[in-house]
Amino acid sequence: MSLGWLEDVAWNKEGLIPAIAQEDRTGQVLMLAWMNREALETTVQSGYAVYWSRSRKRLWRKGEQSGHEQIIKAIHLDCDSDAVLLLVEQKGGMACHTGRHRCFFKRLEKGNWASVEPVLKSPDSIYNNSDE
Amino acid sequence: MSLGWLEDVAWNKEGLIPAIAQEDRTGQVLMLAWMNREALETTVQSGYAVYWSRSRKRLWRKGEQSGHEQIIKAIHLDCDSDAVLLLVEQKGGMACHTGRHRCFFKRLEKGNWASVEPVLKSPDSIYNNSDE
Numbered sequence: 001m002s003l004g005w006l007e008d009v010a011w012n013k014e015g016l017i018p019a020i021a022q023e024d025r026t027g028q029v030l031m032l033a034w035m036n037r038e039a040l041e042t043t044v045q046s047g048y049a050v051y052w053s054r055s056r057k058r059l060w061r062k063g064e065q066s067g068h069e070q071i072i073k074a075i076h077l078d079c080d081s082d083a084v085l086l087l088v089e090q091k092g093g094m095a096c097h098t099g100r101h102r103c104f105f106k107r108l109e110k111g112n113w114a115s116v117e118p119v120l121k122s123p124d125s126i127y128n129n130s131d132e
Numbered sequence: 133m134s135l136g137w138l139e140d141v142a143w144n145k146e147g148l149i150p151a152i153a154q155e156d157r158t159g160q161v162l163m164l165a166w167m168n169r170e171a172l173e174t175t176v177q178s179g180y181a182v183y184w185s186r187s188r189k190r191l192w193r194k195g196e197q198s199g200h201e202q203i204i205k206a207i208h209l210d211c212d213s214d215a216v217l218l219l220v221e222q223k224g225g226m227a228c229h230t231g232r233h234r235c236f237f238k239r240l241e242k243g244n245w246a247s248v249e250p251v252l253k254s255p256d257s258i259y260n261n262s263d264e
Contacts (some may be wrong), residue, residue, distance in 0.1 A: 002243050018150050018215075020161060027159030029152060032215040044240065076236035077245050079228050083150075083164040085236045096211050104208040104217045108176065111134050113209050 006041060010082040016052060017084055021062075021095065023102075024073040024087040030095035031103040033062075035084065047072050049086055066126045068092040099123050138173060142214040148184060149216055153194075153227065155234075156205040156219040162227035163235040165194075167216065179204050181218055198258045200224040231255050 011017055015037065021030045033051040035043070039059055042050040049070035053060040063069030070088035077084055096103040098119060105117035143149055147169065153162045165183040167175070171191055174182040181202035185192040195201030202220035209216055228235040230251065237249035 005240060005243055005245055008245055018164060020152055020164065022161055029154055029161065029217050032150060032152065032210060075240040077238040077240070078164060078235040079230050079232075079237065080235075081238075083236075085161050098211050100211075103210040103212075104215075105211065106209040106213075108137060108207040108209070111137055113137055113140055 003041065006037060008081055009037070009040065009077065009084075010080060011037065012082070016054075017082060019049075019051065019084045019086055021049060021070055021086045021088050021090075023090050023095075025089065028102055029104055030070075030088070030090060030101075033060075040084070043072060043086075044075065049088060062095075063091060066092065066097070068094055068126075070095070094120050094126075097123060097126070099126055135173065138169060140213055141169070141172065141209065141216075142212060143169065144214070148186075149214060151181075151183065151216045151218055153181060153202055153218045153220050153222075155222050155227075157221065160234055161236055162202075162220070162222060162233075165192075172216070175204060175218075176207065181220060194227075195223060198224065198229070200226055200258075202227070226252050226258075229255060229258070231258055 009017055016034045018032055019035045020032050023030055034054055036052040039050045039052045049062040051060050069091045074087040094101050099121040100117045100119055105115055106113040107116045141149055148166045150164055151167045152164050155162055166186055168184040171182045171184045181194040183192050201223045206219040226233050231253040232249045232251055237247055238245040239248045
């Protein structure tokens, strides 16, 4: 497969693009993370979401520790080619490292960010049983 | 209303945060744009989406030229407080300056970005009739 499609992406000056993960089944927006060229290429080749961790400065296969992988159903690019939208199947029913279904669990209500999603599993139990 | 909620936002080093607009009625992800502090504050105060245009370096009230405003239904913040999700009512049925319903109209298919959303209105007719 030609990689010409990768050339069409408008990476920012750090070589990154924001990637929105939307749950295919429910339409819920789960999270926003970042990809570099290698992350997007690996995502497409493997069929699993792989991001670039800006804090750890390395590729990060979503779910590598938690098992909460994201299976790619479709990948969209926007009009300016500077944002991607992933349609995913979220394994384990949760995308957020806090143990919630999605990362966008805070909603502005009367001047405060209210937490509006339950914690499904404690972060300790998500990450402590992993050998990774 | 206290503005403490604005202090909770983790702006990037340019003072910006990515903002995803999702259509409340359909769940479709319409676009990703950027906000600075003033844009987010104005969005909340006015009830209409206001972004920061990185190319024009000014506040940009979505729909100011096209009439395709976005009425805010809810605003979410993610776990790291560095991305916002707007639930919106999209006026005019289109968010994209290309005249499509949404900006994420390109989908990766067999190594190419295929356009998978119809043009509902030509950009010329969207923008040329405006006095703004």
